[in-house]
Amino acid sequence: MSSSASFRHSIRRGLSALFAASIPLYTGGWIGGHQSTFDAKGPVAASQLDLFYVTLWVTGIIFVLVAAVLAYATLKFKARNEADEHAEPPPQGHGNPLVELGLIGASVVALVFIAVPTLEAIWYTYDVPDDRRDQTYEVTAVGYQWWFKFEYPNEQIDGAGPLVTANELVIPAGRPVRVNLRTIDVIHSFWVPKLAGKVDMIPNRGNHLWLQADEPGYFWGQCAEFCGQSHAVMRFRVIALNEADFAAWTANQKKDARAVETTASADAAPRAQFAGFRVNEAGWSPEFDANPLDNWVQKQFPEKSENPALIAEGRRLFVEKACAGCHNIRGHEGVGITGPDLTHMGSRTTIAAGLLENTTRNLYRWISEPHHVKPGNKMWVGGYTDRETGNRILELTSEDVSALVAYLESLK
């Protein structure tokens, strides 16, 4: 008795859980995410969304008509009883050419309703419209396994070429932005759903797309072409700023990496220590998501509780542990170009290609066990371990990691 009652109880609980889980379907919760294509924030995404609605309406109307006839035919002509089943076969008609031709004609007309706006949108979304070309801001995005490099050809730095950042593309709002798409290894695809549909980055081929954020905002993007082991965690952000903020940002980015004055020995410095990371642990927080743009602004300023001694130790370790061989820190010792440019890394809201929020704990985790965050990444394969044998070739103590974290966080 009691077991069947508890069975019924659990069935009921399961059903109500399923009902609760389906609520977002009716309330629009399934189309309201950070990468929702329904929430267009610029003209390119809006044009694509409008076209989607055209296709939805046309096919929706056809669906209602055809489905109604199909359902009616099924219900009306279905055999209901023994007598029906053994009735004489119905008239053996072979079809009706007029009906056929009429339906073919109607289908063609319906498709014209889709084709015309499709053609319009193909030309509109392909490149910046002529009358807005002079306002266009140009950037270059380069895909790597598994991160994005962004170059600003308009922002030249004396003796260092164009401004280079990684994984967070900062653009001026209200202006068309033309993104040149390049890759140095395999095919990637640049997709910021709220701003524009994707265009692939293909080796030996110059591609581009254009997008515009109408208002300042913080947008989620992701690689959309399978590019190897860690494709799923190759993400990025686009931050749109008003003209003044954007100018301030570029001015700061063009500066060399920030140097912190050393005042004391690092021996007694308080160090961040973390442990117990799970493989593939989530790296986001609801607090950040609640107000991402403000949080991005906060990131532009140095932390109040900096420890100069620890930062100095981190800076030394950055060279000693060969980090500098792959990462560039302009004005400091780094020279490498294999990995992301870290000159102003502390001012970014994310690390590991948009995967983890840029917090002390996440940075500690990323440096101490990169292979658990992003399997197959080059920092681990070839950096921490030997590429051929897989043997560990670089050891970092928890003290080393905490110093490196402090250093990187100081790079505003």
Next chain:
Amino acid sequence: MDALVKSNFIGKEEHAGVEKRSWLFTRPTAKTGIVSWLTTVDHKRVGLLYGISSLFFFLVGGFEAILIRLQLAVPNNTLLTAQQYNEMFTMHGTTMIFLAVMPLSAAFFNYIMPLQIGARDVAFPRLNGFAFWVFLVGAIILNVGWFVKSGAPDVGWFGYAPLTSTAYSSQFAGDMSTDLWVMGLQVLGVSSIIGSLNFIVTIINLRAPGMTMMRLPVFTWMTLFTAFLIILSFPAITIALVELMMDRSFGTSFFEVSGGGLPILWQHLFWVFGHPEVYILILPAMGIISEILPTFSRKPLFGYPIVVFSGAAIGFLGFGVWSHHMFTTGMGTVATAAFAVATMAIAVPTGVKIFNWIGTLWGGHLMMRTPMMFALGFVWLFMFGGFSGIMHSAAPADAQQQDSYFVVAHFHYVLIGGSIFALLAGIHYWFPLIFGRTVSEFWGKLSFWVIFVGFNVTFFPMHFLGLNGMPRRTFTYDGNMGWNNANMWATVGALILAVGICIYFAVMVYTYFKGQKSSRDPWDGRTLEWSIPNPPPEYNFAVTPTVHARDAFWYEKNNKEEIAREKAAKAKIDEAHGGVHMPSQSWFPIITASGILIGGLFFTNHIMLGAIAGGVVVFFGAWMWALEGPGGYHVHPNESDDDSSQGHGPKH
């Protein structure tokens, strides 16, 4: 499997071959046991071999799908590693397309098509056996990666260059999994082309008297179109695979970027094959549906010529739309516009088929048997998948949908809702013919409803996932993206779907052993395969039928006297020729295929001496095959006793 053997109508050779031959060329004659299957040239047995192996791989691919769905059930899951997940979706796609749906269609082509046109066998029986063994070799090569250190292929079923080059696919470990994929697909292509040529020659040449092209059953028409699509499209992927093999093994630079290769070339070659491939998967399904709906509506197919020609139009246009898989590669405005409009155009012949199926139902007496349920389920789901296909043809909208879960939803609606539903319908429909037993209606319909519900719960939410920005081929996602809910639903649905598939196959296995014996022609069929006893005799037709109308068997049932007179006259003529001529069994198809297995495996391990040895076996097998000659013997069917016990017409 031995249902055939239980048939009373296995032909026995009257007397041993007149000619004395060396042991090497002695033809195997076993009609039962393992040797009979290894050396078979009977199109029905080859069809069963295709059917059983494709259903096995269907379950393997389904298991991979369940692991994929379990991994994605919750955000940041760790059931599978990134590597395992990539292997899983690569092999799920490759398995379902090349090892499940295509060979299951081939099973029906083999078994049903010759019966529908009144033929004794396919045109080249030994080649038919060879096509199956080569298929099995390809399947083994593709899957052997699971059991070796380098793992299964993990570059996606589409294998986009340059991820497949040695620089990236073998980046972090000595890796032959991509070589296995390249070799396996080439071998499968050989099998498909051989089988298709055989079907084309059979349909063109071996039709019974009076079976004009415009009287062909629609399933046979679709077999013909599919076969043409295969022989025209597979060379494209074969070229691409050979070039890739050269890049990987011998240092050429077709796709190798550092050598000036063009990765985009791979995409064009792949999709010139890949889009016709979509129709290779769906046209047989449309053929099956075009058989089932008329039978269970008890009236002819509405607009037969238009259904046939729209099939041809789909096949033809199918070669002109491949770049809609590449709308995001930056093709430029004109090319994008051309392919967008061509893709919309293909919706017309596809829509026409839907209209004609509804027209077939209209005014009929619909008998709601399980095959009919699956067929109606097909029409609903395929229509749905068709509509999301039209959405993709609007290229700028597709820029948001491409490589997102919206695409995953779309093509599962056309490939499961379309192909698989039709194939499951076909299994139910022809089961009584093939095995002589009828599947329980209750269990059949139960499996239908569970599969139907499970399928929609799995794939309908994926439309939302895609439009909400979730990319495909991702082993993990974060919990803040708004994807948790729909992913959980999809996983629950996948489990329901799995339960439905289990019910379906459990019922089939039960029915095979314990099912109710089926009467002859249980559905009141309209085409010739229903005119013979079940399970069918080895020689198919005791007397070659003469065809007078489009639904040939329906005509026979309505003109019994005329047909009886004709048959008596025909029987005398046949007897004067010495009886029914049957093809001899042979060892050489399987021996030749085994050479491909040996060579293929050695080649992927870069042991060229072994690869050459495999080539020698292939050469030896083919040479001996040629020398042993076609063979053949005569049987003298006598069906009169059995015939009287089985009446015609529906019995339920």
